[in-house]
Amino acid sequence: MKRDAPLKNYAQKLGLLVLLLGLWEGLSRLGIWSPYLFPGPVTVSKSLWSMAADGRLLDATLRSLGRLGRAYLVSVAIGVPLGLLMARLAFFRNAVKPVVMGLQALPSICWLPLALLWFGLTDTSILFVVVMGSVLGIAIATEDSVQGVDPQLLRVASTLGVRGLRFQFGVLLPAALPGIVTGLKLGWSFAWRALLAGELLFVSGGLGQLLTVGRELMDVPQVMAVMVAIILIGITVDRVFFQTVEGRLRRRWGLEGAM
Amino acid sequence: MLRALLGRWRSSLRLLRPAHVEADHAKISVTQLGHRYGNKVVALQDVDLNVRSGELVCLLGPSGCGKSTLLYALAGHVQPTGGTVSIDGQRISGPGPDRLLMFQEAALFPWLTVRGNITFALAARGVPRSERKERADQYIRRVQLQGFEETLPHQLSGGMKMRASLARALAVDPTVLLMDEPFGSLDAQTRIHMQELLQSIWMRTHKTIVFVTHDVHEALMLGTRVVLMAPRPGRIVRDLEVHLPMPRHPEDAALTEMVRHVQGLLREVERNTLPEVMPPRAAAPAASSPPLPASGLPRPAR
Numbered sequence: 122m123k124r125d126a127p128l129k130n131y132a133q134k135l136g137l138l139v140l141l142l143g144l145w146e147g148l149s150r151l152g153i154w155s156p157y158l159f160p161g162p163v164t165v166s167k168s169l170w171s172m173a174a175d176g177r178l179l180d181a182t183l184r185s186l187g188r189l190g191r192a193y194l195v196s197v198a199i200g201v202p203l204g205l206l207m208a209r210l211a212f213f214r215n216a217v218k219p220v221v222m223g224l225q226a227l228p229s230i231c232w233l234p235l236a237l238l239w240f241g242l243t244d245t246s247i248l249f250v251v252v253m254g255s256v257l258g259i260a261i262a263t264e265d266s267v268q269g270v271d272p273q274l275l276r277v278a279s280t281l282g283v284r285g286l287r288f289q290f291g292v293l294l295p296a297a298l299p300g301i302v303t304g305l306k307l308g309w310s311f312a313w314r315a316l317l318a319g320e321l322l323f324v325s326g327g328l329g330q331l332l333t334v335g336r337e338l339m340d341v342p343q344v345m346a347v348m349v350a351i352i353l354i355g356i357t358v359d360r361v362f363f364q365t366v367e368g369r370l371r372r373r374w375g376l377e378g379a380m
Numbered sequence: 381m382l383r384a385l386l387g388r389w390r391s392s393l394r395l396l397r398p399a400h401v402e403a404d405h406a407k408i409s410v411t412q413l414g415h416r417y418g419n420k421v422v423a424l425q426d427v428d429l430n431v432r433s434g435e436l437v438c439l440l441g442p443s444g445c446g447k448s449t450l451l452y453a454l455a456g457h458v459q460p461t462g463g464t465v466s467i468d469g470q471r472i473s474g475p476g477p478d479r480l481l482m483f484q485e486a487a488l489f490p491w492l493t494v495r496g497n498i499t500f501a502l503a504a505r506g507v508p509r510s511e512r513k514e515r516a517d518q519y520i521r522r523v524q525l526q527g528f529e530e531t532l533p534h535q536l537s538g539g540m541k542m543r544a545s546l547a548r549a550l551a552v553d554p555t556v557l558l559m560d561e562p563f564g565s566l567d568a569q570t571r572i573h574m575q576e577l578l579q580s581i582w583m584r585t586h587k588t589i590v591f592v593t594h595d596v597h598e599a600l601m602l603g604t605r606v607v608l609m610a611p612r613p614g615r616i617v618r619d620l621e622v623h624l625p626m627p628r629h630p631e632d633a634a635l636t637e638m639v640r641h642v643q644g645l646l647r648e649v650e651r652n653t654l655p656e657v658m659p660p661r662a663a664a665p666a667a668s669s670p671p672l673p674a675s676g677l678p679r680p681a682r
Contacts, residue, residue, distance in 0.1 A: 277487040280455065281552065282477050283504040291500065295491045374490045375534020 160342045168342035169349060177331065178350060185327035186354075188244065189316050192251035196308060200256040201301065204263025205294075218264065221257050229254025229315035233322060247319040254315030259308035266300020267293060299370050306363040313355055328354075396638055399605050399621040406430035407468060407588050408454060408556065414462035415449055415614075422613035423449040424460065429607065429616060434586040438593055438603035440642070442650055446614020447592045448560055454590060455481040455558050467556065477505060480554035484564045486541035488533040494520060494544045495529040498551045505552055519547040523577060539570035543577065550581065559591045563598065572630050575601050583626050596642045600635055601628055606642065610649045617649060 142162045149161035156164075172178040206213040207221070232253045236246040270293060278292045294301075320329020328351055335343035403409045408431040415424040424446040431437050439447040452458040453465055456475040465472050467479070475481075488497050498516035507515065520529055523543040533541055542562060549557060563571045579602060582589060593599050599606045600622060608618035620642075628635055 273483065273485055273487045274489065276457070276481075277483065277489075279457070279475055280479075280481040281501045281504050281548075282475070283501075287504055292489065295489070298491075373532065375532060 157339065158341055160345065164342045165345045165349065168340070169346035172331075172343065172346060172350075178347075181326065181328045181331045182350070182354065184325075185316060185320065185329070188247060188327060189251065189312055192248045192316070193255065193309060193312050195248070196252050196256040196259055196312060197305065199252075200259030200304075200308065201263050203256070203260040204265075204301075204304075205267060207260065207264040208267035221260055224253075225257040225261060229311065230318040233319055237323075242323050244325075247316065247325060250319045251312050251315045255308040255312035258311050259304050262304020262307060263297070263301050266297040266304065269300060270296040299367070299374055299376060302363070302367050302370055306359070306367065309358065309363065310355070313358075317351065395623045395634060396606075396620045396641065397623060399619045401430035401432055403430050405432060407433040407435075408590070409466045409469075410450070410454070410463070411466075412463035413450070413453060413460050413465065415446070415453065415458065415460045424453070425613035425615050427463070427614070427616055429619070431588065431590065431605075433588050435604050436582050436589045436591065436602055437605045437607060438591045438599035439607050439609060440593060440596065440599040440646075441609030442611060442646065443594065444611040444614070445609040445649075446611070447594075447609050449614065450609075451481070451558050451560055451590060451592050454556070455479055457481065478555045480549050480552055480557055482545060482549050482557065482559045482562045484561045486533070486538075486545040488541060488544055488548070490533050493530050493532055494525060494536070494547075497533070497544060498548045501548050501552050515551055516547075519551040520544075522550065522581065523547040537570075538566055539574060542566060542570075542574060546574075546578070546581075550585075550587075555588060557587055557589045559589060561592055561594070564593070564595075571598070575630070576627070578602060579627055596646065597630070597635075597639050600624075600638050600642065601630060608642070608645060608649065610652075618645060 146161040146163060149156065149159050149164075153159075160168075169178070203213075203217075203221070207218050208214070229250055232250045233246065236249040240246040240249060274292060274296050278288055283292055316327075317329045317332075319325070320327040321333055322329075324330060328347060331347045332344055335341070335347060403411070408429070410427055410429040413424055413427040413429075414422075416422050427446075427450060429437075429450075439450060441447050449458060453460045454472075456465075456472050456479065459473075467476075472479075488494075489500065492500055495513070495516045498519060499512040502512045502515060503509075517526075517529065520526055523546050525540060525543050525547065528536065528540065528544075533544065536544065546562075563574045566574060575598060581587075582602075591599075591602060603622055606618075606620050606622055607616055608620070609615065610617045622638070624632070624634055624638070
């Protein structure tokens with residue numbers, strides 16, 4: 122990717138954004154649809170601002186992210202070792218991997234009814250859904266990247282006499298790390314989706330509930346404002362955290378230049 | 381004119397003398413080695429080879445002659461289907477810390493710096509932490525990479541990567557160094573540099589090296605001994621000592637003459653017209669040896 126003229130790049134992005142916002146505002150002002158059902162960006166941003174000002178947005182965001190963080194940690198703690206086992210042990214590869222692949226085909230929200238029956242209307246239910254939504258993807262990506270380690274490195278480790286834990290943590294894990302981080306990023310976006318789907322369905326105090334409340338009050342600006350907030354949070358985590366980590370890793374590993 | 385040519389021919393013959401090494405004087409002793417891949421392809425048949433300590437032996441031959449298979453058998457990465465390989469009288473059964481294999485690719489760990497690659501290898505060999513850095517830097521100097529200790533492999537050129545890989549191999553200090561066409565992927569200029577570097581390192585350390593190549597010039601430039609191999613089935617057809625003093629110069633006239641001579645031999649190998657002059661083993665029981673199932677690593681993909 123060329124890195125020249127970043128200014129021009131940003132100008133193009135900004136231009137398109139302004140154009141889309143203008144189009145949206147224009148459409149809403151034409152009055153084809155009721156302004157209650159199709160508010161313009163100005164109304165939406167006012168609603169966003171008011172939610173931010175009285176702390177509702179921050180409260181809901183913190184609650185959602187807290188939940189996500191806990192569930193995600195559990196997913197990583199289970200998913201990465203599970204992936205490593207699937208890549209390294211014949212039993213896990215032959216017996217466990219097909220099960221993981223099969224369960225991965227199930228959309229995560231389908232776990233919710235089961236979770237509600239098992240855990241009731243609690244946080245645990247949502248955590249369960251989020252974990253089920255992301256742990257399998259992380260495990261599969263980890264397994265994939267360990268399998269894809271350059272065989273040359275394995276041979277050189279063998280001839281250098283690198284064995285045991287030094288091999289597992291000194292060669293195999295770092296060699297697979299760029300792939301694992303890509304898997305973690307994917308897992309995070311799965312978890313984010315599963316979380317909001319779960320939060321929509323019952324009183325949870327998170328961003329999902331804020332959406333539901335907006336719908337119940339027929340407050341379309343609030344619904345749209347929360348949607349915008351969700352998009353912004355998603356982009357921020359992806360850009361600020363994962364892109365940085367992934368980019369640094371790939372540069373250090375010499376896989377490519379700038380991302 | 382003709383006489384002059386004949387004279388040179390004779391001189392190259394004088395510089396290339398058949399090698400006879402007794403098994404009991406050998407560092408590496410290969411007897412009756414045979415290997416089949418998937419029980420079909422005969423990669424090696426009845427290979428006998430004795431290597432003295434401190435020799436730099438080049439295995440030379442066209443592709444498919446089993447030179448890499450022989451090297452991997454020495455490394456213990458291939459379990460031969462027949463015969464034995466011994467080092468210092470000990471029969472080998474797998475990879476060991478006394479031998480180190482170097483590949484055509486530098487195969488550095490990309491997340492470690494040049495120094496990190498060496499200290500990691502030293503750590504795996506149980507070198508105490510306090511000595512690792514100093515020893516790493518010593519070998520980095522020896523391959524003339526000083527100033528690049530903290531550089532990551534992907535920031536190095538192909539030749540520099542190979543030098544780092546060589547430094548890593550030497551730092552580990554194996555008794556036998558096995559090299560599988562290590563300079564095969566370098567450009568001609570870098571290749572000559574690497575050959576001169578390896579030559580000077582060998583002159584200083586007199587390490588036992590077995591070096592696989594298909595480049596006649598490279599074999600004669602580096603080897604104290606050149607072992608010529610032929611395909612189908614993979615076997616040794618000539619075992620020659622190179623009596624040309626080191627350091628050798630790539631454009632040395634005698635070297636060039638020897639290259640021409642060996643290239644002639646190679647052409648005959650490919651046409652299958654070279655008479656067998658290897659000391660024939662008294663009625664080798666090759667045909668009677670049962671076809672054992674092949675095992676071990678397949679030949680690595682290139």
